[in-house]
Amino acid sequence: xxxxxxxxxxxxxxxxxxxxxxxxxxxxxxxxxxxxxxxxxxxxxxxxxxxxxxxxxxxxxxxxxxxxxxxxxxxxxxxxxxxxxxxxxxxxxxxxxxxxxxxxxxxxxxxxxxxxxxxxxxxxxxxxxx
Amino acid sequence: xxxxxxxxxxxxxxxxxxxxxxxxxxxxxxxxxxxxxxxxxxxxxxxxxxxxxxxxxxxxxxxxxxxxxxxxxxxxxxxxxxxxxxxxxxxxxxxxxxxxxxxxxxxxxxxxxxxxxxxxxxxxxxxxxxxxxxxxxxxxxxxxxxxxxxxxxxxxxxxxxxxxxxxxxxxxxxxxxxxxxxxxxxxxxxxxxxxxxxxxxxxxxxxxxxxxxxxxxxxxxxxxxxxxxxxxxxxxxxxxxxxxxxxxxxxxxxxxxxxxxxxxxxxxxxxxxxxxxxxxxxxxxxxxxxxxxxxxxxxxxxxxxxxxxxxxxxxxxxxxxxxxxxxxxxxxxxxxxxxxxxxxxxxxxxxxxxxxxxxxxxxxxxxxxxxxxxxxxxxxxxxxxxxxxxxxxxxxxxxxxxxxxxxxxxxxxxxxxxxxxxxxxxxxxxxxxxxxxxxxxxxxxxxxxxxxxxxxxxxxxxxxxxxxxxxxxxxxxxxxxxxxxxxxxxxxxxxxxxxxxxxxxxxxxxxxxxxxxxxxxxxxxxxxxxxxxxxxxxxxxxxxxxxx
Numbered sequence: 140x141x142x143x144x145x146x147x148x149x150x151x152x153x154x155x156x157x158x159x160x161x162x163x164x165x166x167x168x169x170x171x172x173x174x175x176x177x178x179x180x181x182x183x184x185x186x187x188x189x190x191x192x193x194x195x196x197x198x199x200x201x202x203x204x205x206x207x208x209x210x211x212x213x214x215x216x217x218x219x220x221x222x223x224x225x226x227x228x229x230x231x232x233x234x235x236x237x238x239x240x241x242x243x244x245x246x247x248x249x250x251x252x253x254x255x256x257x258x259x260x261x262x263x264x265x266x267x268x269x
Numbered sequence: 270x271x272x273x274x275x276x277x278x279x280x281x282x283x284x285x286x287x288x289x290x291x292x293x294x295x296x297x298x299x300x301x302x303x304x305x306x307x308x309x310x311x312x313x314x315x316x317x318x319x320x321x322x323x324x325x326x327x328x329x330x331x332x333x334x335x336x337x338x339x340x341x342x343x344x345x346x347x348x349x350x351x352x353x354x355x356x357x358x359x360x361x362x363x364x365x366x367x368x369x370x371x372x373x374x375x376x377x378x379x380x381x382x383x384x385x386x387x388x389x390x391x392x393x394x395x396x397x398x399x400x401x402x403x404x405x406x407x408x409x410x411x412x413x414x415x416x417x418x419x420x421x422x423x424x425x426x427x428x429x430x431x432x433x434x435x436x437x438x439x440x441x442x443x444x445x446x447x448x449x450x451x452x453x454x455x456x457x458x459x460x461x462x463x464x465x466x467x468x469x470x471x472x473x474x475x476x477x478x479x480x481x482x483x484x485x486x487x488x489x490x491x492x493x494x495x496x497x498x499x500x501x502x503x504x505x506x507x508x509x510x511x512x513x514x515x516x517x518x519x520x521x522x523x524x525x526x527x528x529x530x531x532x533x534x535x536x537x538x539x540x541x542x543x544x545x546x547x548x549x550x551x552x553x554x555x556x557x558x559x560x561x562x563x564x565x566x567x568x569x570x571x572x573x574x575x576x577x578x579x580x581x582x583x584x585x586x587x588x589x590x591x592x593x594x595x596x597x598x599x600x601x602x603x604x605x606x607x608x609x610x611x612x613x614x615x616x617x618x619x620x621x622x623x624x625x626x627x628x629x630x631x632x633x634x635x636x637x638x639x640x641x642x643x644x645x646x647x648x649x650x651x652x653x654x655x656x657x658x659x660x661x662x663x664x665x666x667x668x669x670x671x672x673x674x675x676x677x678x679x680x681x682x683x684x685x686x687x688x689x690x691x692x693x694x695x696x697x698x699x700x701x702x703x704x705x706x707x708x709x710x711x712x713x714x715x716x717x718x719x720x721x722x723x724x725x726x727x728x729x730x731x732x733x734x735x736x737x738x739x740x741x742x743x744x745x746x747x748x749x750x751x752x753x754x755x756x757x758x759x760x761x762x763x764x765x766x767x768x769x770x771x772x773x774x775x776x777x778x779x780x781x782x783x784x785x786x787x788x789x790x791x792x793x794x795x796x797x798x799x800x801x802x803x804x805x806x807x808x809x810x811x812x813x814x815x816x817x
Binding site (some may be wrong): 236 | 337366367368369370371372373374375377
């Protein structure tokens, strides 16, 4: 059977991610105006944010598809993409040029959501395989 | 945080490292090893000093307040206690905003940028960037624009302009001149197209004659002149020696035949010979401001043992290539003190399309008799003084008449003495009159007056000229604000007297005079109106509107 918590979490994750992306982008723009933010420090931060956004779409799609069709392959792929997104999230949490308190909150929430999702995906894969 | 040995090394290479510990920062600690008043964070203050303070000028020292949590040093005075004491607290200050900085991975984020320490390698680049009156945050893009504009301007700005010092390969062409006192100063540069003549005194001694640089010819010709003002230019003009005149101790000058040999000062028989007494530079230039030739004419002389100083004279003149310099006496009106120009109209030329040629005086000037030291008229050979505009002159000589002198040759000789070999017929009316414009030249009116001796009859006796008076009438011409002097009329009056026959053995001395007088005949200026002012009263067109 499809995992209901995973489905709910994926859905909430999708909505939250839209908010997270807009908020982080706005905060990067705020930081570049208020603080001294040279171009060679700004570029990696923006690149990581956009890369994460690009990864999020297939990740969520594969997650939905895998969970609803009870197929482990898409779910496994989604798990891999989740690990990548987690790494990028950790970068934004720890190694950004300026880490504001709001950044810490947003990234911590996203990281915990990713972690929970990964756990649920592993369980679901285990259920589907057997 | 800074370590002591690291700090010393760092200071040698760069600016001292900034202090970041709030407990050690104190902005009111200005006096070294002394207690600043009301400065609670000053480490030089003792408890006794604190008891005298009234307040703390710096109550709190913190880092950047945008950090979420930071250390702060709080200083306060406890006035209740007796004696008052200072309280120092190190607390954590928290920024409650959600946008406070939690962490930064960018070292220079919260500190001011340390400026680059200039080293020989980066000095030029720093000077380019920060050496001007203003500097922008984007130096590279600005540099591109200015480089593109420079090449078209380069050629124009490198030409010499009037007054610009003439440059040589190491410095400027020197024209020693007196500054403040009469002593020579070698720091006077010669200006382009500025004709100068200076005289100054230099202290010398015969013993050090060959070591004093300013006495040697080399000093004046060793550096070559740059043809244009660009220092990087390869076009250089060597100063050639045009002529050398050697002056002996009694003042007699001889022109040397060969001017190729460089004659350096040396000591000979207690005299210092070949010392430079005068230099005359002649610079030839093109009409676009490039120097193409430079020549120097030297006057070398001898310095005796007793002389402690000599007078040196220097002159520089500029001539445009392929032209003959004609000295003008004013432009257009005559300038007071400049010679009056005069000339002839050659025979056979119809008036007015004639040409006025120069007189035999090579400077084309009107001349007057110049007295000699012996004041004997018959010895006055050759030198005549030019008539300077505006300067009334009188000169004369004494004529010794003996019985043996014949009248007619004497009269002719005296006429030559008074008027010179070729007395001009025309005088230039303006200082810059050209020879082609005949109407700009005023003819000299010749008058003869004979002084009559009462007892003698007129015709039979012989008349000899005894005085020549030249009267130059001039007027002010042109605008009221800048009137120019213009010669209108020149009259040369020769006064003759009869020569009485002397009994043999006797001799008489007659004074012969020659004078020049300038008279201003300008009419007083009248202000002129273009038209008389009219009173313009007219009723407006529609004054009677309803009725007309």
